[in-house]
Amino acid sequence: MTSRKIVVLGGGFGGVATARTARSLLPSEHPVTLIDRNRVTRLCGMNPMLVVGERDVRKTGRSLGQLANRGIKFVESDITSIDTASRRVNTTAGAFEYDFLVVALGASYDWGAVPGSDLAYSFYDLETARRLRRRLSRFKRGRILISVAAPPYKCPPAPFETAMMIHWFLRKQGIRRDSEIVVTIPEPAPMAVAGPDAAARLADDLERRGIELRTGISVTAVSAGSMEAEYSDGSSIAADVIATVPVHRVPQVVVDARLTGGKPWTPVNACTLETSMQNVFAIGDVNVIPLGEGRAIPKAGVFAAGQGEHVARTIASRILETQPPASYDGSGECYLAYSATQSALVGGEFLASDGPQVELRPPTASGMRSKERFEKDWRRFRI
Ligand SMILES: Cc1cc2nc3c(=O)[nH]c(=O)nc-3n(C[C@H](O)[C@H](O)[C@H](O)COP(=O)(O)OP(=O)(O)OC[C@H]3O[C@@H](n4cnc5c(N)ncnc54)[C@H](O)[C@@H]3O)c2cc1C
Numbered sequence: 001m002t003s004r005k006i007v008v009l010g011g012g013f014g015g016v017a018t019a020r021t022a023r024s025l026l027p028s029e030h031p032v033t034l035i036d037r038n039r040v041t042r043l044c045g046m047n048p049m050l051v052v053g054e055r056d057v058r059k060t061g062r063s064l065g066q067l068a069n070r071g072i073k074f075v076e077s078d079i080t081s082i083d084t085a086s087r088r089v090n091t092t093a094g095a096f097e098y099d100f101l102v103v104a105l106g107a108s109y110d111w112g113a114v115p116g117s118d119l120a121y122s123f124y125d126l127e128t129a130r131r132l133r134r135r136l137s138r139f140k141r142g143r144i145l146i147s148v149a150a151p152p153y154k155c156p157p158a159p160f161e162t163a164m165m166i167h168w169f170l171r172k173q174g175i176r177r178d179s180e181i182v183v184t185i186p187e188p189a190p191m192a193v194a195g196p197d198a199a200a201r202l203a204d205d206l207e208r209r210g211i212e213l214r215t216g217i218s219v220t221a222v223s224a225g226s227m228e229a230e231y232s233d234g235s236s237i238a239a240d241v242i243a244t245v246p247v248h249r250v251p252q253v254v255v256d257a258r259l260t261g262g263k264p265w266t267p268v269n270a271c272t273l274e275t276s277m278q279n280v281f282a283i284g285d286v287n288v289i290p291l292g293e294g295r296a297i298p299k300a301g302v303f304a305a306g307q308g309e310h311v312a313r314t315i316a317s318r319i320l321e322t323q324p325p326a327s328y329d330g331s332g333e334c335y336l337a338y339s340a341t342q343s344a345l346v347g348g349e350f351l352a353s354d355g356p357q358v359e360l361r362p363p364t365a366s367g368m369r370s371k372e373r374f375e376k377d378w379r380r381f382r383i
Contacts, residue, residue, distance in 0.1 A: 003029045004319050007089055007098035009079055011036035011064045013301035014104035014284030016381065017308030019072045025316035033073045035091055039064055043378050045155065045301060045335070047129040048162040051136060052169035054340045060126060062379050070381070079105070082257035084277045100279045100315045103259065103266065104308065105251045107154060107285040107299060113247035114149050116222035121243040123162055124154070135241055136169065141178035142240030147219035147229050148185045149247045152265075154285060154299045156191045157336040157346055159183055159245055160202060167209045168339040181211045182237065184229070186218040191360075193291075193298050194346055198360035205338070219244055248299070250286060263288070270351065271327035273311050279318070283307035289330065289351075297350050302332035305383055327351075335371040336363070343367035 006022050008015045011034050019034045026032070040061040049055045064074045077093035082103070089096045109125070111118040121135060122128035136144075144166055146159050163183050170176040183190075183206070189199035190206065190213060206213050218232040222242055229244075230236045250265050259266050259275050265288035266275060273281050273289075284304025289297040297303055306328075313325040333347030342363035350356045361367070377383050 001027075001029065001319075003031070004099040005097060006030060006032045006100045006102070006315060007096050008032065008034040008102045008104060009082070009089065010034075010104035010106055010284075010286075011038070011041055011067075011074070012104060012106050012284065012304065013383070014106075014304030014308040015102070016064075016067070017305035017383070018102045018104060018283065018312045019067065019308075020070065020381065021309045021312035022315055023071050025312060026319060028071060030319060031073065032071070033075060033096060034064065034067060035075045035077060035079055035089065035093075035096065036064055037076070037078045039074075039076045042126050043301075043375060044125065046375060047123040047126070048158060048165050049337055049340070050129050051123050051132045051162060052165045052340075053133060053137065054165070057126070057130065059375075059379065062381065066381060079253055082253060082259070084257060084259075084280055100318075101281070102308070102311055102315075103254060103275070103280065103282040103286055104284050104304065105254060105286050106304075107248040108251050109246040110249050111246050114219055114221060114244060116226065117149070117219070117244040117246060120222040120226045121241060122246065123158070123243060124246055132241075132243055136166065139170075139175070139179070139241065141175060143180040143182060143238070144241045144243070145229055145237055145239035146181075146183045146243050146245070147237075148245040149219050150186055152296065152299055153245050153248050155334060156193050156298050156300075157334055159185065160190055160206065161336045162243070163206065163211050164209065164336070164338045167211055176210075182214065182239070183211060184214045184217050184219065184231065184237070186216065186232070188215050190215075191346065193295050194358045194360060195356060198346060198358060201360050248285070254282075254286060270330075272314055272324075273307050273328055274314075279315075281311045281314075283311055291330075291350055291356055295356075297330050298334075300332065300334050301383075302334055302347070303330070306332050330356075335367065335374065336360070337368065337371065338363040341365055341368055343371045345370070
């Protein structure tokens with residue numbers, strides 16, 4: 001059989017799941033190469049707990065170098081361009097030709113879109129989360145504000161999970177009565193993508209914990225020495241600690257490859273996750289899979305991983321000339337920790353034939369144990 005080259009761009013959730021699955025389904029004559037600028041990638045899902053000291057920074061990463069043990073070639077380099085006409089990817093470590101390309105480059109953050117947000121706090125990458133953790137460890141009283149700039153953003157539950165964890169932490173420190181927690185979001189309801197029932201339950205859970213939620217406003221600037229957030233409706237909120245969720249954008253290298261077709265994210269065939277180019281797939285945060293009513297499959301690691309596995313099966317079926325997998329079903333579940341010992345679960349089947357079937361299940365101790373197993377499995381490359 002002719003050897004076919006599979007090249008995977010990005011070693012986050014989606015890229016690793018693609019490479020692992022493709023390697024397990026295909027004979028070794030078909031090389032699988034994964035390219036990422038970072039040798040060590042991080043599990044951002046730990047950040048909401050990390051900011052209150054409930055996760056160990058040293059356990060947030062995994063080294064892509066370990067993929068070699070699984071027969072996957074890892075290349076640490078910057079991807080500088082994707083040439084779909086000549087089926088080649090150019091990187092700082094040279095050019096790579098492909099027969100099948102999987103673009104899993106995630107979303108990049110545009111801190112400049114909200115002036116001042118780069119000087120404020122966040123929890124959207126390890127560095128900003130560590131800075132927020134240091135600040136919260138010194139916090140004694142006052143207002144903590146979490147403000148979202150614009151949808152879509154990674155992990156729709158994350159701002160609320162972080163607020164829940166801060167609430168729990170301040171109570172533990174005995175200073176909750178001396179503090180306020182406010183969350184602002186541009187959407188009309190929290191975690192709106194999960195549907196009205198989940199949104200109503202979450203709004204209720206926030207209210208019961210005294211966490212103030214303001215909807216329908218986007219943070220547009222952080223000013224006054226990082227002590228004031230300005231909003232799209234002309235209002236502003238002063239706070240002692242301001243953490244923002246940055247504007248997310250598709251990586252420029254994907255735009256330059258004309259894979260977005262002038263759209264904000266990469267459109268794909270919802271059944272196969274293939275782009276407008278044959279045998280070029282886009283998975284995870286980099287793509288958009290509409291659900292109707294302005295909603296789309298959430299940008300979350302579980303979906304990126306599920307899409308990676310699906311695409312790998314499609315590629316294997318094309319190479320081995322076997323039956324392709326059934327259409328991608330958009331299923332996945334995310335954790336939403338309410339405390340150090342209790343986690344809820346939100347998710348379901350987003351592409352079900354009779355519309356998204358999504359549910360928010362109450363926080364439980366077994367939910368937290370399952371979240372901990374997920375983190376361990378991620379570190380061991382089981383996800
Ligand atoms: C605070 C927070 C909490 C979250 N919680 C959860 C959760 O509980 N559950 C969940 O499922 N998801 C969660 N997520 C979301 C999850 O992290 C992302 O949705 C997921 O990582 C997307 O996977 P991906 O493979 O599409 O992209 P990524 O994981 O972002 O991977 C993209 C990779 O591409 C590489 N890359 C990009 N451009 C280049 C280039 N030009 N050259 C070389 N390499 C490049 C990057 O280095 C990166 O490793 C959370 C995110 C945040 C921020």
